[in-house]
Amino acid sequence: MKIAIVDDERDMRQSISQWLALSGYDTQSFASATDALAAIDVDFPGIVISDIKMPGMDGIQFLRKLMGQDSTLPVILITGHGDVPMAVEAMRIGAFDFLEKPFDPERMSTLARKASNARRLTLDNRALRRELSDASLLMKKLIGKSSAMVRLREEILDISQADGHVLIDGETGTGKTLVAHALHAAGTRAGKKFVLLSCGALDEPVLMRRLFGPVLPEESFLPVFEEARGGTVVLEDIETLPEAVQARLLNAINSEGNPPETRIIAISNLQAPGKILKDCLRQDLFYRLTALSITVPPLRQRGNDILDMFNRLTETFSEDYGCDPPTVSAQEAAQLMQAPWPGNVRQLTNLAERAVLQARRGQGKIASLLMSDANEVTSVVTTEGKPLKEYVEAFEKMLIDNTMRRHKGSITKVMDELLLPRRTLNEKMAKYGLQRSDYLN
Numbered sequence: 031m032k033i034a035i036v037d038d039e040r041d042m043r044q045s046i047s048q049w050l051a052l053s054g055y056d057t058q059s060f061a062s063a064t065d066a067l068a069a070i071d072v073d074f075p076g077i078v079i080s081d082i083k084m085p086g087m088d089g090i091q092f093l094r095k096l097m098g099q100d101s102t103l104p105v106i107l108i109t110g111h112g113d114v115p116m117a118v119e120a121m122r123i124g125a126f127d128f129l130e131k132p133f134d135p136e137r138m139s140t141l142a143r144k145a146s147n148a149r150r151l152t153l154d155n156r157a158l159r160r161e162l163s164d165a166s167l168l169m170k171k172l173i174g175k176s177s178a179m180v181r182l183r184e185e186i187l188d189i190s191q192a193d194g195h196v197l198i199d200g201e202t203g204t205g206k207t208l209v210a211h212a213l214h215a216a217g218t219r220a221g222k223k224f225v226l227l228s229c230g231a232l233d234e235p236v237l238m239r240r241l242f243g244p245v246l247p248e249e250s251f252l253p254v255f256e257e258a259r260g261g262t263v264v265l266e267d268i269e270t271l272p273e274a275v276q277a278r279l280l281n282a283i284n285s286e287g288n289p290p291e292t293r294i295i296a297i298s299n300l301q302a303p304g305k306i307l308k309d310c311l312r313q314d315l316f317y318r319l320t321a322l323s324i325t326v327p328p329l330r331q332r333g334n335d336i337l338d339m340f341n342r343l344t345e346t347f348s349e350d351y352g353c354d355p356p357t358v359s360a361q362e363a364a365q366l367m368q369a370p371w372p373g374n375v376r377q378l379t380n381l382a383e384r385a386v387l388q389a390r391r392g393q394g395k396i397a398s399l400l401m402s403d404a405n406e407v408t409s410v411v412t413t414e415g416k417p418l419k420e421y422v423e424a425f426e427k428m429l430i431d432n433t434m435r436r437h438k439g440s441i442t443k444v445m446d447e448l449l450l451p452r453r454t455l456n457e458k459m460a461k462y463g464l465q466r467s468d469y470l471n
């Protein structure tokens with residue numbers, strides 16, 4: 031822990047600093063509050079001891095500034111002998127404590143120790159909270175309430191707490207890279223480096239250098255394994271790794287202890303049907319890398335999520351483009367739900383953006399976009415992995431949501447259009463968490 035000592039008198043600064051340095055503190059002296067302010071930021075790893083009577087900015091003003099920046103920073107103020115009102119004022123503003131001149135060095139050490147302990151606790155808590163909120167932020171980015179997505183999130187949390195290397199596989203555009211970020215952020219390595227390398231695009235010599243070095247004079251990067259030491263290395267397109275690189279990687283893995291210091295997340299992006307990763311890698315490496323594995327489910331197995339995501343995406347794009355989101359007809363909703371989505375979330379995102387652009391021009395239906403989307407979307411109907419009930423409910427929710435939106439929350443008009451009695455409509459809206467107030471404008 032550091033101690034910033036602020037006093038305009040040189041002798042005073044020196045004696046305080048010497049005494050505290052003897053007690054093992056890392057001290058830093060400043061002749062004015064202004065100088066000190068420039069050096070003390072929100073996450074200052076230490077405490078402050080400051081005189082009150084100083085030319086320029088005095089100790090009370092200094093304290094106010096510090097409290098405005100971080101009200102938890104322990105500040106100990108030095109007051110003149112018998113200056114009770116000043117001491118009271120300092121405490122009221124948020125000083126940790128005060129020392130009366132001439133002060134007792136022992137009392138100063140005790141106070142400094144208490145203040146440092148308090149500071150350490152605050153900073154530790156703060157770091158922990160930041161880590162957790164980053165991880166939960168990433169988990170929130172993974173949209174989806176379907177059972178497949180709930181399971182995926184559980185797997186991410188479990189595996190993030192385990193040691194050992196991880197394989198992530200799944201179709202293109204399913205979110206494998208996003209999952210790798212979430213795995214890192216949710217685990218014990220969250221504060222450490224996360225370095226991602228797409229191996230597929232690099233040829234063997236470049237790959238070798240990027241991963242292990244040595245770096246050529248004209249290049250300005252650190253080898254991936256050095257840069258990420260203690261953190262996470264993500265290797266995308268692991269199936270393309272040339273044999274020599276595989277051998278070197280195996281060596282690197284073997285030379286690390288168990289559990290490994292640096293976690294490798296291998297991402298497999300096998301597109302060719304029938305090809306399996308086990309045939310692309312040497313067996314010893316394959317088993318080292320796949321001790322733990324996560325398969326990201328294809329979009330077509332995520333039931334409700336398809337329509338929910340489509341709605342969220344079109345809303346976001348509409349805001350970006352400054353127009354109303356397109357409405358989706360019952361038939362279109364059915365088509366979205368039944369499409370095979372070979373490009374998964376990425377394809378859905380593209381389609382949503384095109385749907386918004388089309389709606390902005392005031393022409394065309396989503397159905398026609400679906401038709402033109404490489405014929406894939408409408409030509410194959412699939413109900414793979416989707417229980418009928420989930421399918422029907424998603425459909426129903428979508429339909430009510432859209433009809434409400436079109437009629438700007440007029441219950442009577444929605445009842446008429448969907449031929450539903452008021453009570454049934456109310457029940458269904460409650461069931462799907464739809465609120466009339468959201469549609470009024």
Ligand SMILES: Nc1ncnc2c1ncn2[C@@H]1O[C@H](COP(=O)(O)OP(=O)(O)OP(=O)(O)O)[C@@H](O)[C@H]1O
Nearest residue numbers: 171172173201202203204205206207208299375376
């Ligand atoms: N569950 C999800 N919720 C929200 N956005 C998602 C989700 N899954 C993926 N995405 C988004 O979809 C896009 C594709 O995801 P990502 O790049 O992670 O897929 P990938 O499986 O790594 O693709 P590729 O196989 O091409 O490497 C990204 O923009 C990502 O943020």
Ligand SMILES: [Mg+2]
Nearest residue numbers: 206207208266
């Ligand atoms: Mg990817």
